[in-house]
Amino acid sequence: MQELRDSDDWKSVLKLSESRPVIILKHSTTCPISAGAWEEFHHFADDNNSKESDFFYVKVIESRSLSNQIAEDLNIKHESPQAILIQDKSSVWNTSHSSITNEQLTENLIATL
Numbered sequence: 001m002q003e004l005r006d007s008d009d010w011k012s013v014l015k016l017s018e019s020r021p022v023i024i025l026k027h028s029t030t031c032p033i034s035a036g037a038w039e040e041f042h043h044f045a046d047d048n049n050s051k052e053s054d055f056f057y058v059k060v061i062e063s064r065s066l067s068n069q070i071a072e073d074l075n076i077k078h079e080s081p082q083a084i085l086i087q088d089k090s091s092v093w094n095t096s097h098s099s100i101t102n103e104q105l106t107e108n109l110i111a112t113l
Contacts, residue, residue, distance in 0.1 A: 002055070026057075
């Protein structure tokens with residue numbers, strides 16, 4: 001997993017999504033619900049690290065403008081925590097809060113491969 005910190009990182013991820021699915025977790029470092037999603041996302045990344053996809057995260061408090069840019073560029077409502085599956089520069093699936101589970105992430109990733 002790699003942290004996205006600025007718009008250059010984000011532009012690289014969008015470009016990457018043209019050739020393979022990418023999943024981003026928007027994560028709040030102060031929210032207990034986000035801590036649970038963070039744990040699920042880590043399990044998911046560990047379980048799926050050999051698949052043809054890449055995993056990224058954004059700390060929404062520390063990188064608020066980037067988090068907002070992602071929501072705007074993908075035309076989705078900002079939420080935190082939020083998982084977003086991106087393919088061909090578009091969000092093909094997203095969910096938030098307690099719906100961010102290893103099972104849901106895996107199921108939706110497999111559907112894009």
